Amino acid sequence: MAIMISIPAGTVANQEAAQRLTENYNTAITTTTTLIEVSASSGRGMFSSTPSGAPPSMPSAGFGQEEVFINEAVGDEIRTIEGVKDVVPFLEKSSDETTSETISTPRGSFSISRPLYTITGVCLNSMFISDYSILPTNITAGRKLLEGDSGVVLMSLNLSEYYGVGVEGEVKIYEEYFTVVGIYDSTAQGFMGARTVYMNITDAQTVTGQVGNVSRFDVYAEDVSYVDSIADVIKAAYSDLYVTTYEDRLANLQTALNNAESTLAQTQATATQEIVIAVVATSLIVLFVMLYTVRERTREIGILKAIGFSNWNIMSQFMLEGILISLIAGVVGVAIGSVGASFLSSVLLPHISLFSGSSGRFQPSFGSTNPGTIGSETTSVALSPELMLLAFGVAVLLGALGSLYPAWRASRTSPMEALRYE
C-alpha cells in the first residue's frame, strides 16, 4: 500500500518537473533573436563517464573535448559584414587541474573527472555589460566586473567556498594571483555554471597563453532580418567555424525538449503501469484476506444468522470491516509514504537528464533561466495533502471493492451449514 501511494507522488513530481522544464525553455526562447554564435568548436563537451571504480580515463586538460581557439582578428572581419551591430568576444578555457567526483544515479555510480574551474574572459566594454548581460547578475558579495578592471575576478560561490576566499581575497588562476572582487550565486545554475571564473579577456588571454585568441564570438545583428545573411557570409568565409542562429538554437532546444518530454512520458507510462499493478494487487490482497476472514468466521456468521441477523446486517459488517482495515492501512501507508517517498522515488524513478544532444550553450543569461540547469533537473517527490487524501480515498475504495464479494458470500451462507462448520 505504501509503495502504491508513493507512485502517484512520483507522477505528480514528474509533472512538476516537466512544467519547470517548459518554463525554463520558454524564458530561454524569448531571449534575444538577433544573436549569432560563432565558435571554433561544435559545443561545450560535458564530461566523460567511467563506471565506478575504474580510473578516470579523461585527459586532465579540456572538458572532455579539445578546446579550439580562433584568432581574434576574425572578429574585426565579421564586424565589417553588413547588418552586424556588435561582435562580443569570449575566451573560455578549462583549468589543467581536475577534480574527481562520484555521482550516484539509479543506473549506477559514475566517476566524473572535471576541471576544477573554467575561465571565461569577457570583453569588459560597459555597453556589452549592460546590453548583452555577459556577466552573472546575481552577485552575493562584492561587485560585478566593470570596464577597465584588470587583475581581478568574479567567481562562483562554490568555487570561493572551495578555495576559502572571499571578496578582496587572492586566488591563484593559471600560476597568477588575482583579487576576488565579487562572488555570484551559482547554485541555480546547476552543473555547468557552477565553477566559472570571470575576468577581463586580455587577462584571460595572458594567463592561459592564448594571446590574440578567443573561443567564440557573439555576433549581434542590427535587426532579425539580417541574421540569415550574416550567418551565410560567415559560413562561406570560415568553413571551420560553427555558426548557430536563433533558429538553430531553437531547433536544438526543441530537440532537447522533445527528449525531455519523451523521457517524462516514459516515466509516466511506467508509473501508470505500476499504479495499475499496485491497484490490482491491492484489490486482490483485500479480496483474499477478506475471503479468508469470512471462512475463518463461518461459524460466527451461522450463529449471527441463527439469532436473527439479516443478510444485509452481515454483509455490511464485513464490508465495514474491509473498509476499516483499508483505512488503517491507508494511515500507515501515508505515514510510510511520507517518510519513504523521496527514498523510493530516487530508487524507482529514473532521473531526468538532458546531458546529451543540444549543447545547451546559450549566451549565459544568468539566474534560474540558464539552460544549464535543465540538465540537473531531478525528480523529487512532493507529498501534498491532496495526494494523501487521494491515497486515502483509493485505499477505502479498494477496501470496499475487495470486500464486496467476500461480504456477499458471507451473507449468503446457510446458517445451518455454517453452524456445522468447525
Added chain:
Amino acid sequence: MSELVLETQKLDKVYKLGGRQVRALSDVNIQVKKGDFISIMGPSGCGKTTLLNMLGCLDKPTYGKVILDGVDVTKVPEKRLFKIRKYKVGFVFQTFNLMPYLNAIENVELPMEGTKKSGDEKRKRARELLKLVGLSEREEHRPHRLSAGEQQRVAIARALANNPSIVLADEPTGNLDSKTGYEIIRLLGKLNIDQGTTIVVVTHDSHKAAHASRMLFLSDGKILGKEKEGTHLLKKELICPHCGREIQPDDTFCPRCGKKL
C-alpha cells in the same frame, strides 16, 4: 385447549448425499402448545437436530409445513426469515456459541441489535435476563472467563432476549457434566413455570429428557406413537407426587417426604 405455538404437518426432509437419497425426517407431525416444555428424545443420527433446524427456520423441509404462531414459515422467503428467527425463536446450542469477544451482557444484547430498543432499554433487558439465569455478578465477564454452565446460562438469556414464542434447545446439556447439566435443565424448567416460556429440547439423555412435561421419541426420522409425560408436569402443579404437599419449581427432592421428584 391452549393455543398452538408450533405445529408441523407431514414434515419430510430428504438429503442427497453423493447421489444417494437419505431420508432424515419422515412424516413428522408434532404440536407444541403455549407453555409446553417438550423434550424430543432419540439416539444420535435419528434426525433430532434436523427437526430442530426446521422448527427454528434454519433449514427448509422437503415436504410439509412448519406453522409457527399461525404462519407457515416454509413459505416465507429467505429474505424475511431473519425476522422470524429474531422475534419468534430463541436458540440454545450444545456448544453455547457465544461471541468470544463480547462479554456476557453484550452477548445477551446481541439479538436485540437492529430492534427498536434503545441502548438503555437493551442493557436493562439484558440485565434482567442475566439476573433471571442467576448471572448478575458476571455481566462483564467474557465467555472464556465463565464456566461451561455459566456460558450456557448466558446462551439461554440470549435466547430469551427478544421474548420469543418458543425456545429451541439442541442438546443443551451435551457439553456439560452431569450436575451442571441438571442445573441447566432445571433452569429451563423454572423459566417454563415462572415465565411461561415454551421450550423444546432435543436430547439423547433420557434422565434429563424426563424433566420435561412431555417426552417425544424420534427414531429413524419418525416420531414414535408412544408419548410419555415427564416429571415436570407434577412440578408445574407444584405438588409432590408422593406426599401431595407443596414443592418449589427447582426442587429435585421433596422437602417434606425426601423422595426424588
